């Protein structure tokens with residue numbers, strides 16, 4: 530790839546909205562790659578912008594760095610990912626997203642009723658969680674009636 534096609538960190542930071550320190554962090558975490566110029570300055574292929582957009586979207590829906598890395602590791606290294614490569618991620622990621630959509634819907638639809646957290650403060654708790662029976666059912670701390678995704682530490 531011609532060096533003229535490579536972007537300096539300042540341009541990638543400006544276009545992606547990530548601070549240069551975040552770009553260095555994602556590189557250290559193996560989420561993005563950078564080449565070095567003759568002056569040992571980072572230079573990025575333009576397709577890094579799509580990876581960064583994916584990282585932003587994934588972290589905004591609650592994926593951890595580890596989960597994001599698992600998805601990005603499905604992309605080929607050494608050449609710009611093609612549409613089919615991203616399709617592969619999209620198919621794999623669909624399950625994770627559906628799980629989050631279901632969890633968020635449960636949260637949206639159940640926040641005004643008992644969530645089995647042990648507070649016993651709502652009128653619905655008397656019916657749904659008498660004497661905090663949820664504590665025994667939860668299999669651990671937290672709101673027993675919320676999806677595990679919303680209860681993970």
Ligand code: FES
Nearest residue numbers: 643644647648649
């Ligand atoms: S909402 Fe907390 S125990 Fe019912």
